[in-house]
Amino acid sequence: MRKQRSLNQIKEDISIRLLREKLPQEWVIHSYGSDYGIDCVIELFDFIDEKKKIVETLGENFFVQLKASDCINYTNRRAYSRGNVAKGGLTQNKEEYIDIPVANFQLDMSDIATVQSIGTAIPILLILVDTKSEKIYFICLNDYIDKVIIPEDSKYIDKKTKTIYIPLQNEIKNIKDSLVPLRAYGKRSKMYGAFNLFNYQLKEIHRLQGRTNFTPNVTFTAGVNMIHTFVEIALRQDIWNSHEFWQPIEWSFKELTELKNKMQKGVKEEDYEDFLIYCSEYIWFRLTNLANMYEELVREWFMPTYFAQITSYPDSK
Structure with missing residues (x-):
């Protein structure tokens, strides 16, 4: 029998190629090994000369769980105004809300538990690739766990999977404004x-x-x-x-x-x-x-929450 490739392997190759196209050419994608819940590490570099021929590492990086799909479910998530979840339980004002366009993705609880065990100092981004539209979206899982999952579902750990809602405004493009959050995570x-x-x-x-x-x-x-x-x-x-x-x-x-x-x-x-x-x-x-x-503030940026929606994006200020 000749060598064969699975559909997942094909999707993985497509997702890496598309991600590479969306990131600055000077950034480096290091393969990490998906068996451990982390697919790659992205290391940030910048040019140090005017002619842009020499790049230097910034000593900054973030980890990535890379997922690809050709049938992503796009919906709206209603986010209510709420109190500071870093200081207490979830309290919402149902009279103030924003409907946020999101991409949904089912993440295994083992992946969530792995991210939670790593802590908050090393940012781990779920990067979702739509292989049909070739659009790519991100969400910081460390922050998502603390700012969304735990406040909204105290029994989340008993579930087999959890739906992750990624704001469509979190699209990765190789333009300055789009790369700002990725640079911020690299500095964490x-x-x-x-x-x-x-x-x-x-x-x-x-x-x-x-x-x-x-x-x-x-x-x-x-x-x-x-x-x-x-x-x-x-x-x-x-x-x-x-x-x-x-x-x-x-x-x-x-x-x-x-x-x-x-x-x-x-x-x-x-x-x-x-x-x-x-x-x-x-x-x-x-x-x-x-x-x-x-x-209280920065770790909630780019989340599918009311506060993030009014503070994270230039066009919402």
Whole structure:
């Protein structure tokens, strides 16, 4: 008997080809092995020269579950205005709603459990390929589990499959605006690393202020040097570029830069206490609050929810 190919293998080849066409040519698709629930890893690169002949890795990537179908079910999902599901159970206002055009896909619970076990720091995108229309849609499964599945179905784990609703606005195209969410997901692990760093730094500033259980005696000079070190380390974090989609990042970068410039002019010893208050209650308060906003706001972007619909897409602002 001659070698044969299954229909699934053919669809897989088609989906990889179409995905490759929709992504920037400089991005790399690494095969991962579908037996483990992850089909590929997409690594982000950018050109570093004006002639666009040399590309450099950004150290950013996201994992992909790649699915293909020639008979996708397209429907509308009614999304009601609701309370913050990160703070409590699901509460909805049935008088405020948006009907969202979506593509439906049945995902095995084993795939969902795998994604949930990985956590939130490594984004895993379900990328659905319509082999008829050759359109491709994405949804971040880590966020979908926390922001949609768990609030809406507390007994989801007992199911064999779960319907995933992917907004049609989440179409992947090789144009700048369409790639913004993918670039944002690529930065996620860097973001969580920076959030952890900022929290550590704020704790140590509180220690300088005597606001912790253990408060060693630190001289004025040593304290100022510590803050200077914190600023330098914070500014070295690779989160500040290509974040036009989220303005708080730009604000914090500007504030850190301004603090660095002020410190270069010197800090007077008589102003030390006020200086520490400024650092803890303004600069680092806002830096650490980035983590809170990321959890409450950013992780719900591009979901099939009311809030996501009014905050995620340029034409809805």
